[in-house]
Amino acid sequence: ANAADIAKGRAKAVQCQACHGMDGIAKIPEAPNLAGQNEDYLIKALKDFKSGARQNDMMSLVAKPLSDDDIANLAAFYHSLR
């Protein structure tokens, strides 16, 4: 895997924005804000949703097809927001 790419993360985050916003501020009360969140935490969350270790109706579905690079890029993007 290459170094995380914030621009690629931003592009991928288009599919996250309905709930988490392109600004990382959640648009629905059940979703967490992600802006500035710790990168390691975000990577673990996405990997756990992908593996099934963590369950959520929406996230378990959308995390499934993400590659390790997608996950790293998304985490870097949301971490970069303030």
Next chain:
Amino acid sequence: ANAADIAKGRAKAVQCQACHGMDGIAKIPEAPNLAGQNEDYLIKALKDFKSGARQNDMMSLVAKPLSDDDIANLAAFYHSLR
């Protein structure tokens, strides 16, 4: 359960501060920032750790003894931080 009490949440959060800070900014990379996080999300996270629906070495232990009021108060406290 009564309405959430931010002051009681702050008092209870003394046990959370080593990882999440009294300012809601995580002190270790594996822990999420909680300042300003959505209250509904925080309540669900704590209830899921308590029930075992969500697993984490530290959180599964510390969430176990929390009452519904503790959970509501902690969520209100961390949500109130900016």
